[in-house]
Amino acid sequence: MERYEEIKKILAENPNGVTIDLNTMQEPKNKFWCVALKETQNNFNDEDLKKVIEIAKKTTNIVGGGLKNGKFYLDAVMLVEDEEEATRMGIENGQIAIFNLATRTSKRLID
DSSP states (O other): OOHHHHHHHHHHHOTTOEEEETTTTBOOSSOOEEEEOGGGOSOOSHHHHHHHHHHHHHTTSEEEEEEETTEEEEEEEEEESOHHHHHHHHHHTTOSEEEETTTTEEEEOOO
16 A cells, blocks of 8 residues: 555544654554644645645654545654754744644644
């Protein structure tokens, strides 16, 4: 199965969201803060999702996404251990929120 199809299957099985290490096709072992890269925001169609995977392969090798309003979304994701640093990076990347893999909670950055 092509990696793209495998990721779409994982997203469909986890509509509330999932983070995937492209090397293992599993959730990352390091349970840090997830910060999406600005350049991969708002990607919903098949070509956009494929572009996100290519960007992730060249940068972090990690993607995060889910299902929103009946459409798949996917971002290349950075894992950041320090909450303060993750918050700063999230704001710099125009994120509404960052996600903590350890606690499974979001931290809202914009009101």
